[in-house]
């Protein structure tokens with residue numbers, strides 16, 4: 001399946017490569033991309049010939065998070081409208097999290113905001129040593145909301161708090177230390193490292209792997225529908241503040257936000 005924002009190619013072993021294809025926008029998650037990705041992930045989950053899914057981004061970044069143009073366009077929408085858009089994101093992370101197959105992320109360049117949400121629901125994250133990571137939402141006047149249950153489940157509260165509250169950008173080794181990344185390799189060794197992990201996953205029984213994955217995500221810190229409803233509301237609330245308007249406007253104006261005037 002191919003859309004303008006994603007590309008999927010499946011090989012004879014049943015390895016599906018799902019590529020984000022908005023390189024000119026650093027693969028930011030537009031509404032169109034979110035919907036295409038959510039529906040592709042559901043289809044791959046139902047396709048018995050698919051054994052492993054590899055997620056990657058075309059160009060200089062893995063994924064620059066939520067599309068800020070799409071977010072800016074919601075400033076004058078109603079709260080109900082923003083809730084619909086926030087839920088779109090939440091449904092993407094839910095679908096990725098519940099994909100009943102091994103999901104490997106191949107990460108180059110930047111993974112910011114929603115891009116870290118995507119990584120947090122992968123079973124294995126292999127990143128180039130040159131990659132950079134940031135939960136930059138608070139620098140834009142919004143919050144890491146729909147991604148928060150998955151990020152905290154993955155890296156723990158102690159690692160999440162400073163990143164959530166500062167939006168600071170960290171390198172691949174720092175991200176590895178939090179538990180976000182499974183492996184860090186030289187950029188030129190990325191494909192070889194992904195291939196090695198694919199072979200490990202292919203040696204597992206598909207039904208057993210699906211059951212094991214369901215166990216891994218439900219034991220310890222289950223993510224409930226109520227939790228998802230709550231984070232959707234929280235994103236919609238943060239999205240309508242003057243600070244969000246200032247932060248996102250400042251991004252496009254290529255200047256620092258002025259929080260005092262917001």
Ligand SMILES: C/C(=C\C(=O)SCCNC(=O)CCNC(=O)[C@H](O)C(C)(C)COP(=O)(O)OP(=O)(O)OC[C@H]1O[C@@H](n2cnc3c(N)ncnc32)[C@H](O)[C@@H]1OP(=O)(O)O)CC(=O)O
Pocket residue numbers: 024025026028029061064065066067068069089110112113114115117136137140142143144145146147148235
């Ligand atoms: C999921 C939730 C929230 C979020 O995810 S909020 C978004 C968080 N993401 C960011 O803060 C990243 C913003 N982008 C950047 O910091 C930089 O663009 C970059 C990725 C570091 C790349 O920098 P570089 O200088 O190489 O390139 P440009 O800045 O000139 O960008 C080129 C081009 O791409 C556009 N773009 C980049 N990121 C986004 C984006 N996130 N949304 C929309 N567009 C983006 C940029 O505007 C440029 O476009 P031009 O038309 O070429 O000017 C919510 C939750 O957690 O619930």
